[in-house]
Amino acid sequence: MKKVIGIDLGGTSIYGGLINEKGEVLKKASQVTGSQGGRTVVINKIMEVIKELIEGGKVEAIGLGSPGFIDVKKGEVLTIGGNIKGWAGTKIREELSKEFRGIPIFVENDANVAAVCEEWLGAGKGLDSFIMLTLGTGVGGAIFSKKSGIWYGKNYQGAELGHTILYPNGRLCTCGQKGCVEQYISGNAVEKTYLELTGERLEGKDIFKNYETDKNCKKAIDKFVADLGTYLISIKNIFDPEGIIIGGGVINSKEFWWEKTIDYYYHNCNNPKGTEILPAKYLNDAGMIGAAKVAFDNI
Ligand SMILES: [Zn+2]
Known part of the structure; x- marks a missing residue:
């Protein structure tokens, strides 16, 4: 069976897997990203992960999911590079090809690879269309339909769902705008709300x-629920997808907010039916598996 390497590049860690055509992870490797060290440091760390995985075996291709706007044709990062210092403008494919000659390399946006993984093996399997929200340090978005695949937009800057605005003149976002969705439904949003409420x-x-037991904790979580629920209503009204899949690290605490959010959605949406809200099936391995699938699809 053919094998490829799938790499999930994040602001904190790089996770890689040797993955077969069934999506089984045969071997794993990881490194700390070293985001503050800049481009060369990060590229070298990615190479170390790949070298560890490649040892003693043949791989057909390498797929990599990266933060930022990604030109998938050229395999490079455009103007925004996420949480990695100096990442914008990095020619990932070109850099990696210097070391791994003859192995095809494919680069894709990190939220998109998570969606590809869910479509292949997870919650999106069999769905005609779905929107994926990845709630982590930031908020990633992906738009998928069977008919047209992943939506990129004219400049590979589409589906940035985390940077649609929920509150005019709201919290300042890392992107420079104010009031972005990302500031209200990402992993640290409840912490920000709690800090605003209590100063602690x-x-x-x-x-x-x-x-x-704590009224400010309750307020912070209720706000998260209302913000996420509100955003789901907007997504439903814009896309009317068959499913909305919610993934990312925030899912680990879903016992505290999932049902409340679904209730909020059902009680406040003009027409909530026909769109299923689903938790992602793959969390930690979604990036590497999706990146591997991108590689398989392109060879
Ligand atoms: Zn933003």
């Missing part, structure tokens, strides 16, 4: 834990 910092997991 509390970790997200403790805010969730104290939902029943």
Whole structure:
């Protein structure tokens, strides 16, 4: 069976897997990204992960999911490079090809590879169309339909769902806009709300834990639920997809907010039926598996 390498490049860690045509992860490797070290450091770390995976075996291709606007044809990062210092403008394919000659390399946006993974093996399997929201440090978005595949937009800058605006003149976003969705439904959004309410910092997991006993924890989570629920209603009204899949690290705490969010959506949406809201099936491995699938699809 053919094997490829799938790489999930994040702001904190790089996870790689040797993956077969069934999507089984045969071997894993990881490195700390070293985001603050800049482009050369990060490229070298990616190479280390690939070298560890490639040892003693033949791979057909390498797929990589990266933060930022990605020109998938050229395999390079455009004007925005996410949380990695100096990442914008990096010619990923060209850099990696210097070391791994003769192995085809494919680069894709990180939210898109997560969606590809869900479409292949996870919650999106069999769906005619779906929108994927990845709630992590930031908020990633992907738009998929069977008919047209992944939506890129004219300049590979489409589907940036995290940077649609929820509150005019709201919280300042890393992208420079104010009030972006990302500032209200990402992993640290409840922490920000709690800080605004109390002037004190509390970790997200403790805010969730104290939902029943602390009124400010409750307020912070209720706001998250209302913001996410509201955003789901907008997505439903814009796309009317068969499914909306929610993934990313925030899913790990879903016992505290999932049902409330679905209730909010059903009670406030003009026409909530016909669109299923689903949790992603793959969390930690979604990036590497999706990146591997991108590689398989292109060879
Ligand atoms: Zn933004």
